[in-house]
Amino acid sequence: MDGSDAVVRLAAVSRRFGDVTAVDGVDLAVPAGSLTALLGPSGCGKTTTLRMIAGYERPTAGQIFIDGRDATTLAPEKRNIGMVFQSYALFPHLTVAKNVGFGLKVRGVAREEIRTRVHAALELVGLSDLSGRRPRELSGGQQQRVALARAIAIRPSVLLLDEPLSNLDARLRVQMRAELARIQRESGITTILVTHDQEEALQLADQMVILDSGRVAQAGHPREIFPAPASRFVATFLGYENFLTLPGRGLVTIRPEHVEVLPESDPDPDGGQSRPGTISHITYRGTDSLVTLDVAGETVLAAVKDSDLREGTRVRAVFPDDHVVSLPS
Numbered sequence: 001m002d003g004s005d006a007v008v009r010l011a012a013v014s015r016r017f018g019d020v021t022a023v024d025g026v027d028l029a030v031p032a033g034s035l036t037a038l039l040g041p042s043g044c045g046k047t048t049t050l051r052m053i054a055g056y057e058r059p060t061a062g063q064i065f066i067d068g069r070d071a072t073t074l075a076p077e078k079r080n081i082g083m084v085f086q087s088y089a090l091f092p093h094l095t096v097a098k099n100v101g102f103g104l105k106v107r108g109v110a111r112e113e114i115r116t117r118v119h120a121a122l123e124l125v126g127l128s129d130l131s132g133r134r135p136r137e138l139s140g141g142q143q144q145r146v147a148l149a150r151a152i153a154i155r156p157s158v159l160l161l162d163e164p165l166s167n168l169d170a171r172l173r174v175q176m177r178a179e180l181a182r183i184q185r186e187s188g189i190t191t192i193l194v195t196h197d198q199e200e201a202l203q204l205a206d207q208m209v210i211l212d213s214g215r216v217a218q219a220g221h222p223r224e225i226f227p228a229p230a231s232r233f234v235a236t237f238l239g240y241e242n243f244l245t246l247p248g249r250g251l252v253t254i255r256p257e258h259v260e261v262l263p264e265s266d267p268d269p270d271g272g273q274s275r276p277g278t279i280s281h282i283t284y285r286g287t288d289s290l291v292t293l294d295v296a297g298e299t300v301l302a303a304v305k306d307s308d309l310r311e312g313t314r315v316r317a318v319f320p321d322d323h324v325v326s327l328p329s
């Protein structure tokens with residue numbers, strides 16, 4: 001897309017802090033109603049990018065457009081942005097309803113209208129019954145929903161979420177992820193989510209933007225990126241663990257669950273290449289076992305279901321063509 005229908009657009013945006021270039025020439029277009037996930041390892045520039053969109057940080061170069069307007073130097077409160085932080089930042093002395101209505105009150109919205117919008121926002125996040133409680137009387141997941149409702153109630157042009165699920169325990173995180181997907185779909189609100197969790201991005205995003213040292217390493221729909229990472233960096237970040245050179249293919253990667261382990265005496269299979277190797281280690285993981293193979297001095301990981309395999313056994317590691325991804329070397 002050329003970005004003309006984008007709610008948020010970044011054009012060659014950079015941000016330096018002294019010698020550190022936190023964000024380095026990022027172009028980004030976030031279409032209306034979509035969810036874009038900014039993703040990458042610690043220090044890659046996710047939060048700085050989000051803070052520049054929110055207006056808490058100024059770019060040292062480039063431009064930011066919101067709703068088609070140049071917002072590069074606009075104050076945060078003039079940007080019509082809803083934000084949810086890791087810490088939720090709820091007001092402890094205010095009830096849930098007052099927390100959710102806070103942004104509307106400071107914007108001078110009439111009392112009746114505030115009541116209607118607070119009700120709708122609490123309904124959307126499934127908290128209508130708890131509107132009179134204070135934040136300390138809520139679970140982490142419920143506080144999270146209040147923060148979301150508060151951000152949505154102002155009807156922002158864009159909702160910015162900075163690692164919103166990272167303070168929740170693993171089970172709740174998975175539940176809230178599904179809930180966030182539903183809320184975003186139902187509200188149709190344009191959303192930018194910062195996360196270092198690739199599963200979260202894969203599940204939620206219409207567009208994934210993977211950052212590496214402040215630059216866009218790859219951007220696209222999860223279904224495009226996941227099967228075809230453009231570089232070793234992206235592949236590693238998406239959980240591809242095997243990197244090896246295959247004749248006719250050059251440098252390739254393959255996920256452990258796609259490597260097959262056969263008896264050494266088996267013939268080369270159709271539709272794939274294979275290598276003899278030795279099992280150096282087996283880790284039982286409940287639903288499968290992770291088998292570490294030494295293949296001519298290279299380490300190959302294979303996730304196998306049934307395992308009467310033993311350490312020290314000679315085997316054949318098979319790399320099926322349709323799961324082998326070529327990488328630039």
Ligand SMILES: Nc1ncnc2c1ncn2[C@@H]1O[C@H](COP(=O)(O)OP(=O)(O)OP(=O)(O)O)[C@@H](O)[C@H]1O
Pocket residue numbers: 017020021022040041042043044045046047048049196
């Ligand atoms: N105010 C600042 N002053 C100096 N350096 C900064 C500042 N803010 C960020 N940086 C640096 O910019 C780089 C990018 O930081 P940023 O917080 O954007 O990364 P991140 O991808 O959000 O990381 P994390 O996942 O750890 O939060 C890092 O090297 C960081 O140390």
